[in-house]
Amino acid sequence: METQLNPIPSLAELAAEGKVPEVVFWVGCAGSFDDRAKRVTQQIARILQHAGIHFAILGEEEACTGDPAKRAGNEFLFQMMAFQNIQVLNGYGVKKLVTGCPHCFNTIKNEYPDLGGHYEVIHHASLIQELLDSGKLSVRGGAFKGKKITFHDSCYLGRANGIYEAPRQVLEALDADLAEMKKSRAHGLCCGAGGAQMFKEAEKGVAEVNHVRAEQALETGAEIIAVGCPFCHTMMSDGVKHHNKEMEVKVMDIAEVIGHGLH
Amino acid sequence: MVEQVLFILMLTIGVGFFVRSIGKIRRNIFLGRPLQINDRKPERWKTMARVALGQSKMVVRPVAGFFHILIYVGFVLINIEVLEIVLDGITGSHRLFAVYLGGFYAIAIGFFEILAVLVMLACIVFLARRISGSPPRLSSSQLKGWANTDALLILGIELVLMTALLLMNAAEGAMPGAEVAPFLVSSLISPLFSGVSAETLHWIERLAWWFHAAGILGFLNYLPFSKHFHIVLAFPNVWYSNLEPKGKFANHQAVKREVELMMNPEAEVQAAPAESELPVKFGAKDVQDLSWKQLLDAYSCTECGRCSSECPAHQTGKLLSPRKIMMDTRDRLEEVGRNIDAHGKEYSDGKSLLGDFITEEELWACTTCNACTQACPVNIDPLSIIMDLRRELVLEQSKAPGSLTAMFNNVENNAAPWPFSPSDRGNWRQTSH
Secondary structure (H helix, E strand, C coil), rough: CCCCCCCCCCCCHHHHCCCCCCEEECCCCCHHHHHHHHHHHHHHHHHHHHCCCEEEEEEEHHHCCCHHHHHCCCCCHHHHHHHHHHHHHCCCCCCCCECHHHHHHHHHHCHHHHHCCCCCCEHHHHHHHHHHHHHCCECCCCCCCCCEEEECCCCCCCCCCCHHHHHHHHCCCCCCECCCCCHHHHHHHCCCCCCCCCCCCCCCCCCHHHHHHHHHHHCCCCCCEEEECCCCHHHHHHHHHHHHCCCCCCCEEHHHHHHHHEE | HHHHHHHHHHHHHHHHHHHHHHHHHHHCCCCCCCCCCCHHHHHHHHHHHHHHHCCCHHHHHHHHHHHHHHHHHHHHHHHHHHHHHHHHHHHHCCHHHHHHHHHHEEEEHHHHHHHHHHHHHHHHHHHHHHCCCCHHHHHHCCCHHHHHHHHHHHHHHHHHHHHHHHHHHHHHCCCCCCCCCCCCHHHHCCHHHCCHHHHHHHHHHHHHHHHHHHHHHHHHHHHCCCHHHHHHHHHHHCCCCCCCCCCCCCCCCCHHHHHHHHCCHHHHHHHHHCCCCCCCCCCCCCHHCCCCHHHHHHCCCCCCCHHHHHHHHCCCCCCCHHHHHHHHHHHHHHHHHHHHHHCCCCCCCCCHHHHHHHEHHHHHHCCCCCCCHHCCCCCCCHHHHHHHHHHHHHCCCCCCCCCCCCHHHHHHHHHHCCCHHHCCCCCCCCCCC
């Protein structure tokens, strides 16, 4: 896949030149450090550049939003992280953010305002949908035309914030054959990573959540399981591997699917 | 006259006990922390109309939803006949409404009888579901002891009450020269009474009437001790439900003050906390540390188990069950209430919700996915209780699992949950695959 990127400035670099970007790309920790998620990050950047959007990243000034700390019960650490991030963002006068992580999206959208951080924040699935609708981005089905794709709703995009249609509309723009799992949208099953589960072993049980969810995805007969969250991405990939289907079925982020179809 | 006096006495005692029980539940609920909920009123009324009155979340599961609506509609409308029973009992009249309704009376009673039959049908279906163990969320292995007995009792009592209603009407219709009967459904069972003397029929009718009246008062007094109390609390509970996006977890205000002081010491003077009467707690150890709304949630729960059947942790065999969180909260709250009754408000039995009822293993299994809050037909929020108890474990008792402590350290030192250097955050720009 072509991931040639034009240089991406940091907010500090732009500020030094007296410039302000249209939008700040909030990359998130997984998008910055996880190898698989980094490829998604590159695709999001590529899509933004393709659509002619002037954006910058925070780079080393970006810090964890505090979501895993808060949901693991460490409200102090969460609010300290929020305080730092809000100081940085307000310092640069940031108004609009796009992010590839539903957890960052949820925290900045819902929990930062009360702590003094008021921004317009958008998840990349919604942004891509807007760009497609306004004609700033056009895709062709190509490799995905008629292919069976199923979308796994991440809890923090779907139930948490009611965003169910944007990722589906994006996939439909590729003329893909969208198949729904038996549990989807508001009734979708979690991948098992939320609430800081990503960072600990699961409690004892009879099955792993991601194995069950991957099974539901595989039941649709889809060749591609589309996701919109780096944690879901990891969990679903592991789940598919558990069922020995990683050769036949790919787990891809919405941004990667669209990145393929760009022209 | 004697009958009237007896009835008024029974009614006074029955209603009196009910009011007393309600008073205790009210007191127990307000053992919780204060919380202001009176914003967005039009939206709250609409939500209550849709979710509680309109049963919109019940019908997500069509079979249970359909039969539940039969019982619900039957219960509400048949209560019109209960009003007549009460007035008859007080004034000594017989079928008071017949005088005012004329020919329409028999039609109305016939309609109630159809409802009574549908209620009985629904009760039989619900009993069959519980006894057959399908769906599993209703089987006694998930609902041990009192919870299962309670469920069977409610359905059984409803069946008996509806039977008494039909028998009463059938006896009325079988009486020679009956003025207001026969009625649509009960006339079908009137032949049972053929050959029975008018006097005996009169006694059967009176007996069924008294049984029905006493049964309803008894059932009313059973409610506060049963999950069936949801028929009352569902409405206020939905009115006070969380209208924010489900992903928004409230920021703890006491922590906010502390963090502001820590990060911005100059703010100390203006932010000097107006010392509130309540000690600052960062988490919840026992029911009194929860908000009154969370305690209202517990009393509104009817243990249907839809939350647990949607819960990813529960589905995969972990200990966590959101329904159990709600049942534990109610059980503990009732225990605290009984302690207050017996020993006064300052008494402590040394037990707590966290530890004695809900274990750490349950709490740590939650993925905060909100499937439980989505599934609940009366907008109960088990997740907020889980979060408050987790905060207690981490901030008050320093009992986070080791891997989570490592994650906290990473976030604190590296600004990411993994041990990577912040200076590498932008490196993805150079990587080329």
